[in-house]
Amino acid sequence: MGALTKAELAEHLHAELGMSKREAKSMVEVFFDEIRGCLRENEQVKLSGFGNFDLRDKRERPGRNPKTGEEIPISARRVVTFRPGQKLKARVDEYDGETHAHQRLEEHDDHDDHDDDH
8 A cells, every 4th residue: 555645646636626737736735834834833723524633742751762771751742643533434434344345255256266176
């Protein structure tokens, strides 16, 4: 399974909406700049039907150097979290179900092929 890149998003906008490649690339950049700006200002980003980006503060906690085993503190920091919305979860579950159903059908077909040998 591959990963969707910003360049591919721009290419999809170009192909689907007929935008110039320059406009499509610019739109993708502006979209992500807006999300980054909101998060920088401690604002939650809510994308209806997709999900929410939130900021969470993590406290300092004890950690361990994996090479030496020495205990070291992991400093407090702010992290970005993403919580998928219900519609996105449903689409992923639907896709996952279709994938598993397709795999089961292929497995069933494989068994049928072997039955012909007997």
